[in-house]
Amino acid sequence: MRMDLPLAPVDEPEPCAARVPLFTGLDLEQLRRVSALARPLVLEAGDALHLAGDRTDRLCVVHSGRLALTLGSATGRERVVRMVEPGDSVGEHEFLTGEPARHGARAVAATRLCTFSHAEVARLLAEHPGIGGRVMRTLAVRLAEAEQRLAREHQPVTARIAGHLLGLPALRDEADLVVVLTAPKKDVASLLGTTPEAFSRGLRRLADDGLIAMEGPRVALLDPDALEALAAE
Secondary structure (H helix, E strand, O other), X not given: OEEEOOOOOOOOOOOHHHHOHHHOOOOHHHHHHHHHHOEEEEEOOOOEEEOXXXXXXXXXXXXXXXXXXXXXXXXXXXXEEEEEOXXXXXXXXXXHHOOOOOOEEEEOOOEEEEEEEHHHHHHHHHHXXXXXXXHHHHHHHHXXXXXXXXXXXXXOHHHHHHHHHHHOOOEEEOOEEEXXXXXXXXXXXXXXXXXXXXXXXXXXXXXXOOOEEEEOOEEEEOOHHHHHHHHOO
């Protein structure tokens, strides 16, 4: 179930835009003005933001939760091509080109977004030209990441998993670095170009080799150097 909400709640501790890299460099008052343009949107896990081929007229920023961008195949199988994390945005390509959405977007967890109409985005770019440069940098980084994932598809599954784990935000837990698999395994497997079964086997292989330890969604990186060497194969 999706819910279009009124403006952000008054108890929001900071402007919605404050967490968005695109708006880095704006002062607090400017951030408040930008946030006043946003329309919050709440999605439950499994809800679609849009489908591939839909005409969209808004740029969406993930405030909390997570989206999966997907491509369909002729057989109806879905492939995850990118995970959209808090602070990330979706819809820049459609804004810049006027084309329909290339990818579907669905929530993989309860997700709250800030949405801006294309007219509001155009106004923001006119008032704050630096935002345009950050949009271009964001798209360039995504292109580089997509090329890197494509280049890795010839690697063994364990190497792809090692690279993915090393790319996740890590916390120090006593002597080990710990990452959390916040997305469903089937979505992570799809992102890595493999099956859920092969993904699970790859995780067990890394655990059996002493490179990681798993406890639910938490994964301790016991030997980061060995994981880096494996990811580089």
